[in-house]
Amino acid sequence: MYIRDFSTANSCRDPESLDISTMLLDTKKHLTLQNVPSSYVEKRTHVKRFDVSCPGKNDILKGRKPRAPICPTYREIDIDVNRIPKKIVQRRCMCTNCLPIFDGSMGRRSFSRCVPTFQYQMVLRRVGCNNGVYEYKPVMEPFVVGCSCQVFFV
Structure with a gap:
C-alpha cells in the first residue's frame, strides 16, 4: 500500500477529533512502519537508568544483584511526535551475553546471547497532510x- 506524502508540516494541524474505533476496525488498511513516509517517523529515546552495566558472576554471588534475571533489562521511553501515543515504554537488554548461571553445564561447545523479545502494538501514526x-x-x-x-551450540 502506498501513501502519498502531502508533507507541509508548517501549515498542517492535528484534527479536532479522531474516530479511533472506526480506524481500528478497518483491518484492511493497517500499515507497518515500512509503509509510512520517512518524514513522519521521528523516533527518539529517553532512558532513565542508574546502572546499565551488565552484572557479573561476582555481583550475583556476593548479593549485590540478588535475584538477577539471566538477561536483565532497563526501561527506555520511545518518543515520536507523529504517533499516538507519543510516548511508549519499552525494555532494552543490559547484557550481550546471558549471565553466567549455567557455568558450562551446557558444554564447552555452546554460548548464549541475550535477545530482545518483541510485541507488536497498534498505534495511530501521521501518514500525510490533506487540506x-x-x-x-x-x-x-x-x-x-x-x-x-x-x-x-557449535
Whole structure:
C-alpha cells in the first residue's frame, strides 16, 4: 500500500477529533512502519537508568544483584511526535551475553546471547497532510518488552 506524502508540516494541524474505533476496525488498511513516509517517523529515546552495566558472576554471588534475571533489562521511553501515543515504554537488554548461571553445564561447545523479545502494538501514526489537517492511520509497530537467553551450540 502506498501513501502519498502531502508533507507541509508548517501549515498542517492535528484534527479536532479522531474516530479511533472506526480506524481500528478497518483491518484492511493497517500499515507497518515500512509503509509510512520517512518524514513522519521521528523516533527518539529517553532512558532513565542508574546502572546499565551488565552484572557479573561476582555481583550475583556476593548479593549485590540478588535475584538477577539471566538477561536483565532497563526501561527506555520511545518518543515520536507523529504517533499516538507519543510516548511508549519499552525494555532494552543490559547484557550481550546471558549471565553466567549455567557455568558450562551446557558444554564447552555452546554460548548464549541475550535477545530482545518483541510485541507488536497498534498505534495511530501521521501518514500525510490533506487540506491542512494531518491524516492518521493505524500502524502495527514492534516494541521490545523483555530479553531472553538464547543458547547456541557449535
